[in-house]
Amino acid sequence: MSQTNYIGKALNRVDGPAKVAGTAKYAAEFNVPGLAYGYIVNSPIAKGKITRIDAAEVLALPGVHRVFSHENVPMLAILDRSYKDDVAPGGSPFRPLHDAEIKFSLQPVALVVADTIELARYAASILKIEYEAAPHETDIETKRTKGFEPGRGKTGFTPPPPPRGNPDRELKNAVHSIDQEYVHGTQHHNPMEMFGTTVEYLGEGKLNVYDKTQGALNSQQYIRKVFGLSKEEARVISKYTGGGFGSGLRPQHQLFMAVLAALELKQSVRVTMTRQQMFSFGHRPHTLQTVKLGTNADGTLAAVQHHALHETSQFEDYTENVVNWSGMLYQCANVKLGYQLAKLDVYTPQDMRAPGAATGSFALEVAMDEMAYAAGLDPLDFRIRNYADRDQNLDKPFSSKKLRECYHEGAAKFGWEKRNPAPRSMRQGNMLVGYGMAGGVWDASQQKAGAKVSLSADGMLTVQSATNDIGTGTYTIMTQVAAEYLGLPVEAVDFQLGDTEFPAAPVQGGSWTAASIGTAVKNACEALGEKLLKQAQKMKGSPLEDAKFEDVEFVNGQLRLRLDPGQAVVIRDIVQASGETKMEADATAAPNLLKQQGYSLHAHNAVFVEVQVDEDLGTIHVTRVVNAVAAGRIINPNTARSQVLGSVVWGISMALMEETVMDHQFGRYMNHNYAEYHIPVNADIHDIDVLFVEEEDDIVNPLGVKGIGEVGLLGVAAAITNAVYHATGRRVRELPIMLDKLL
Amino acid sequence: MNSFTYTRAEAVEAAVREKSASDQVKFIAGGTNLLDLMKENIERPTRLIDINHLPLTQIEASPEGGLRLGALATNADTAWHPEVEKRYPLLSQAILAGASPQLRNMATNGGNLFQRTRCYYFYDLATPCNKREPGSGCSAIGGYNRILGILGTSESCIATHPSDMCVALAALAATVRVTGQNGERVVKFEDFHRLPGDTPQFDNTLQPDEIVTAIDLPAEDFSRNFSYLKLRDRTSYAFALVSVAAALQLDGNTIREGRLALGGVAHKPWRDQEAENMLRGQPATEDTFRRVAAKVVENARGYSHNTFKIELAKRAIVRALKQATEGQPVTEAFQNSNP
């Protein structure tokens, strides 16, 4: 094993020191000279129109530059197309400050720009805006029978497959069956870093835009199309992102506002959202689901039916894959899946960590637990009995699938065999103890992406790609990939991202970054490797003179013969010998469709949970979690583990705490702050154990990685719900399970 | 946030004089509540008087044999003070069940008394609220009221007082020392906060020119059998849905004297002296506790989302009294785990 084998090593975050020392700068921390500050004003009503804006008093305040609203926004792009970003759903995107119409509560209606943030904020508070309210509808309960099937609006959306077998008849004939509804409310992403954009005005309409986003190129394309800017005029930079979880996939209002103000005022402008304003855009939609399951006498599934209805806005049809998973996680010949949307006077929902699957796996996996009890089977046994070796939705084998190993290894680690199956049968002191389990499946996808590498004569390798690192570890693992493929120490590798000047990359989402950018980096390194070999062969007395690329390897700073490692050239010397200051290569990578077309590509997990519930008071504590994940090859056990730990915390939050509460009188979210929108604190988190069951898979992509940012969340909320049932005998079917549901 | 002027008070008399000038003048102590409210445009003082330099940070023996807590002693210093820990551990426990270490380092004892409700509507200027804007209506009664009151509510307001510390102070029968332009007065803790009635804009009975200088704890000893039980939606850093401060003096298994106060259920820390009387002379058994608990919530009224609090309060009272009896203020490993 050489010193420059990095893939699979638990390297610490390369961006860690900068983050700890505070030198990592986020979008709202670029203090360019002459900066003005914008503050967004939001609508107090959910529907209606603005009848009057009186800015006189505000404009009279010394230090206030301008109040932007629909009344004075210049002519911008006309077509909907121009407002559609890369991941926009079907429909007509919301255009900030476009007209007097109010479409949702907290809608941005004006921007006040002033010398200081304090002044802008004060001025915004006294801006007089009059509204004429119209009746709104924000309650999905009123839409139960009014759902509609969406078209193919959005990238990544797959409408449910048509029914297979005879799901209605088989459900009716089943020996045991269940039919239940599962609900969760609205959830907001709430990454730590609030949305902010600093626009540096460089003169003559030229801008440097520091944006909080999960995709610098997506932000760039949006502002280019909306404001008619060229690529050169609108450089977007996003070096660090303080959490995304999907909230930064689409450009948010503050980007529009900051660019508008900078172009109009010909001045640098920053606009940041407050925590309260973080509730003014996308969210995981309030979803109603019905699952019907039936089993045969031998405990195999006779029928699976899963239907979901969730909210969307009046103007866009947000879609996610909620029910499809139920046709592929278990073997079943009779399946019926349904998926509908309902329009409400809210903002368009937005992908939130494992969109669709987090929702769908909650319903399916609680239903599976109910089914296991109804059939008198152990929930784990029941799942193994119905294990799917093929993806029946696609009728294809999996490229790799070690879910069975996840079940077994997870159960062993957890001590599942100690479980007494009867509800309310296990106790510890005052507390009822419950064990629950669940699992999930998530896409292993790869998108087209590019990367560029440049090796300098002093042996430093710079790698660039326009991707983002939303805290997931992209900086670190790409450094590892590049160092490994070019045989350089990681200290000699500088991976740079988040700049639209770099080779194109997709938004960071869908857990596809490791696969997509990783493959691009590998390809670029190999392209450079070939150049290095050619150059090395030109060197006087080169020991590699007759070597082919397959015959050499890049190890420990040397280019050498695989079979005769003594025959080597120092890589740095090759660049020096070239007479240039650096040698460069770039490459793109796209999925190998030919290789993949015969397979279903997915990652899986199995989660085991122990809860303790105070019988009298209803308080719930998740005391132990084991999450076993099969997601291909693990590039870095540290960053991968962190992703799964974060997913478990996210799942605990989803199960027990998170809900954005809508008051339908006002059509307004009422707990729109961090004090009352609860997420777990340290005291809520106990033992979390992460297991990786590695899979070798050269079909998914050349690196064999499947992505790890989302799969770990699947099943967590369901496993907790199931454990609560086991502890208390109470079956809760609506999240979050707050203590009043157990009294 | 509005512009305001800032002055620093060096003496209590001067502070009181300045304060009486207008109701747009506010004292600022730790600022942990006032600044938030100013940023939300709920409080709009034109002038702030910084009282942090007043000589009111002492924690010392009171002439009556109890302990005097300076209004400007921080919540953290109070909770960890050796005399408080030894003689009034109920108070320590209650303080430590609240907020976070960072906040408790800033928050003062005086400020804690004045913290305002956490009612969602009070915080959102887009919705009517009688407490924020008298006469505008109460959005919570017909809205989302899960966290709000069940006892002593009115047609105008069902808000709760969110403090933990004050619940313990109520149970311990503390008194509040107040100075105004007309000199000093002493207010019984139960008379300090008020019920909303039809003037929910007033949280307490302090006069506009008055300042709290200290809180006096009486000499009585509840240091052996006590419990502060706080129930909330996460283990730490959340306000109480229901909290109970229970304190007992026992002769063997017989209750000589009992104290009981509840948080998260009313516009003020809810002390029920009739229920306390029912404890006197009774055996410290679950049966007794259940009867007392039923008495406390006898006149409780639930609203659309908070009816569960009635049952929860009953169970919490029983549990807290049980814990107090057993001398195990915290039996449940995960409660109040944020000191």
Ligand SMILES: Cc1cc2nc3c(=O)[nH]c(=O)nc-3n(C[C@H](O)[C@H](O)[C@H](O)COP(=O)(O)OP(=O)(O)OC[C@H]3O[C@@H](n4cnc5c(N)ncnc54)[C@H](O)[C@@H]3O)c2cc1C
């Ligand atoms: C995120 C968060 C979580 C919290 N969680 C909890 C919790 O779980 N439990 C809990 O009990 N509390 C909690 N708190 C509230 C906290 O305890 C109070 O904010 C704090 O006690 C207020 O004290 P202060 O000194 O900062 O008051 P300030 O904010 O300075 O003042 C508050 C009010 O009191 C007035 N005032 C202050 N001192 C005096 C005086 N001596 N005389 C007359 N008037 C005075 C001021 O004029 C002002 O109107 C939380 C607060 C925050 C921000």
Ligand code: SF4
């Ligand atoms: S309960 Fe009180 S504070 Fe809440 S909205 Fe009603 S009046 Fe306002």
